[in-house]
Amino acid sequence: MRGSLNITSATADPALLDLPWDQPLDDWSNEYIAALPKGISRHLVRFAHLSGRVVAIKETTEVMAKGEYEMLRTLQRLEVPCVEPVAVVSNRTDPEGDLLAPALVTRHLRFSLPYRALFSQTLRPETATRLVDALAVLLVRLHIIGFFWGDVSLSNTLFRRDAGAFAAYLVDAETGQLYSGGLSNGQRENDLEIARVNIAGELMDLEAGGKVADELDPIRISNGIVDAYRSLWTELTGSESFSSSERWRINERVDRLNALGFDIDELAIRTTDEGSTVRIQPKVVDAGHHQRRLLRLTGLDAEENQARRLLNDLDSYSASYGKSDLDEEMVAHEWQARVFEPVVRAIPVELRGKLEPAEVFHQLLEHRWYLAQNAGHDIPLAEAVTSYINDILRHRRDEATMIDPPTGTFTVPIDVIDDPETEPDADWRLTV
Structure with a gap:
């Protein structure tokens, strides 16, 4: 490679x-390329x-x-x-000494997908709303x-499953700016309007391509x-604000x-001179309450809703076996040793x-609950695990990564996330 390559x-x-930086990205061979679904971008990705x-x-x-x-x-x-940012190259x-465009390298977020890959044939209103x-x-x-984003859209976001909902991750921070003094109401409203307009346009684009259910209203969803x-x-x-006799409202x-x-890291509480009114306002608010509790108790790192669901099962286990009075970390x-880890180990490697x-x-x-509802009695965990693996998990697409076939026009099995219990998988033609 000619010239002095700079990697930050x-x-x-x-x-x-080892990557062929002396070639335009569009010319890279399949030897280096991984086939993954991607969103729309103004730059070559x-x-x-x-x-x-x-x-x-x-x-x-470069800038x-x-x-x-x-x-x-x-x-x-x-x-x-x-x-996660990896490097700037x-x-x-090229071999003739002509300059090529600089590149930003980021880590692919495992188990995430762009919104266009989160459906098989049609996008249902419930999924779009989530x-x-x-x-x-x-x-x-x-x-x-x-943080002022400046280009809020579904295309600039990746989504991961989160216990029946989704967790959103920022992908493109190209237009973003961080203000130490916080954002004004005008800046927030501007970002919100950008989001509303972009989402409406993205859903209308899907609608024009016949990729949304007939009952989906792009304007209503985007206004949401x-x-x-x-x-x-x-x-x-x-x-x-409330009466001082209602301090339970804090x-x-x-x-x-x-x-x-x-x-809440800090809560401002003020009373009037007469002591009749209490006024409270959160000062610093951090996300991840359930994530942090689960991580502290078990070392498991999960999305927020997943953490909430696992903690609910942990609390149910504690109550069912009369362990509510024992040390929380010990329970x-x-x-983790008797319930969670055996389930994970039971999943076949493939x-x-x-x-x-x-x-x-x-x-x-969820599957165990449905089985119990249909059977009219509780289902043993081992039986539920076997049923889930054979009837549900085995038929899902692989969401960690999709390495083969090479980039191009190919068929990727995309499951229907709206109702995975009842709707079959389908093949979807995806060009990346």
Whole structure:
């Protein structure tokens, strides 16, 4: 390779040097390319193999690549759900010495998919609503830390399953700006309007291609992000006044925030001179309440709703076996060893790329409940595991990564997420 290749990376991976940086990204051979579904991007983006993992490579300008790289690193430090930046590769030249576009390298988020790959034949309104709700939660989290996105859309987001809902991750931070003093109401409303317009356009595009159910209304779905965002924003940041005789409402407010998956670092409480009115307002709100509790008790790292579901099962185990008065961490260790880990170990090796362990456990609990409803009595866990593996999991698509066949027009089995219990898998023609 001619010239002096520049690689900026916090954790240098020597394997980066093995990629053909002296060729335009569009010319890379299938030897390097990983076949994964991807969203729409204004820049050329391709997936490649790197040290046994998959990375996304985007050709852009050097200024934009370095700016986005630093922004993603900052967002990760702030624990915002986003893709992991790997490197910026600049000063690329071809064999003739001509300059090639710099590239931003990010880690592919395992078990995630762009919104267009989250359906097989038609996108149902319920699924579209869940995607928009997940995006609303992400946007609120970004605005709380003072991040103005500037290009909010489904295309710039990746989605992972989260116990019947979805968790949204920021993919493209190219237009984002972080303000230390927080965002004004005008900036937040601008981002929200960008989101509403972009989502409507994306859903209309799917509608024009016959990819949505007849009853799906793109305008109604896109307007939904406004309501979802404002409701959550008010709950997280709004002040509340009540009589001093109703001080129990302080705990009620904290419980509501915890139920939404948020912790409060500080709560401002003020009373009037007469002491008749109490005014409370959350000062600092962090997401991941259930995630942190599960991680503390078991060491398991899961999405928020998954963590909530696992904790519910843990609490149920504790109550069922009369262990509620015992040390919580000891009971959690016992539950993990006797319930969670045996379920994970029971999954055949060839099926472990289907879903994350936490999502498998959540779906197993759902499946066991359905079996019990149909049978009219409780179903042993071992029996439910066997039924779930053979009747459900074995027929799902692999959501960890899809490496073969090579990039091009190919057939990928995409399961119908709206009702995986009853609807069959289908083949979907996907061009990447």
